[in-house]
Amino acid sequence: MADDLITRVENRVGYITFNRPKVLNSFTPDFLRTVMEAVQAFEQDKDVRVIVLTGAGEAFSSGGDKGFLDALTQMTPIEIRSTVYTYFAGAAKAIKLCSKPTIAAVNGPAVGAGCEIAVACDFRVVARKAFFCESWIDLGIIPPLGGMFLLPRLIGLGRASDMVMRGVRVYGDEAAAIGLANQVVEGEALEQATREFAEDLARKAPLALSIAKDGLRRGLESTMEGEWGFNVYAQSMLLNGPDFEEAVQAMQQKRRPEF
Known part of the structure; x- marks a missing residue:
């Protein structure tokens, strides 16, 4: 096997x-x-x-x-x-x-x-x-x-x-x-x-990918109102994380982000 x-x-x-x-x-x-x-x-x-x-x-x-x-x-x-x-x-x-x-x-x-x-x-x-x-x-x-x-x-x-x-x-x-x-x-x-x-x-930010996948799946089953709440919560967490900080620095330095 x-x-x-x-x-x-x-x-x-x-x-x-x-x-x-x-x-x-x-x-x-x-x-x-x-x-x-x-x-x-x-x-x-x-x-x-x-x-x-x-x-x-x-x-x-x-x-x-x-x-x-x-x-x-x-x-x-x-x-x-x-x-x-x-x-x-x-x-x-x-x-x-x-x-x-x-x-x-x-x-x-x-x-x-x-x-x-x-x-x-x-x-x-x-x-x-x-x-x-x-x-x-x-x-x-x-x-x-x-x-x-x-x-x-x-x-x-x-x-x-x-x-x-x-x-x-x-x-x-x-x-x-x-x-x-x-x-x-x-x-x-x-x-x-x-x-x-x-x-x-x-090469994408792994946590954002995981949350995006979950959000897309939830969108098949959930309501729009529920998705707004989930998306805002998840986005606030990601904006406060190291991947977003690295992406901003990479953009300022004109290079590809390294997640």
Whole structure:
């Protein structure tokens, strides 16, 4: 199992690579447990400011492993709920609620649970020929990992309905046009483009990034009145902190701030 997931740290960026290319990086409960553990470990690592998730080989992830899907048919509803909530939804939650920015480097198909994991990330850098597909409807089921909450907010209800209710594939350029991809590049340029994207984020003030991520997430769920109160409180704390002082000094000295 250890070889199924590759992790490394470079220039304050933690990289998590799904390494099951022979099965298109499909997910099992045990595999997603290791993904959760890797995300949580990077969240606690002071040397990591940004987390990148990607797939080895031709796919980001094809979703649920075929063997696991077969096993589901033999489980009771309670067993299914426990397994899906603990591991599949658990992995998506670990990514979405992580205090550090997360980036999906979508190198190929992101299907089913693979699509949901990519959508749970804060940013998506996408290879032009890659695609997103919420394929659940073709199995007679629905996306259970948060995509039905997040997709309408990312791309609008109409486009989300196409993906969730029709199983429409969304390729790189279209993903960028509708707001699902933050950047689209040719496949051979994905690794470098993702590295530059992540390292640029890693140079930002880490506390401000964390609070900004939390504020954006809260904005999906909260009221405007509540957000004003939170934003003013958080801003007053940041204005009184060392990162803002360094930014002002750097601006005066005409140099890049070092956070």
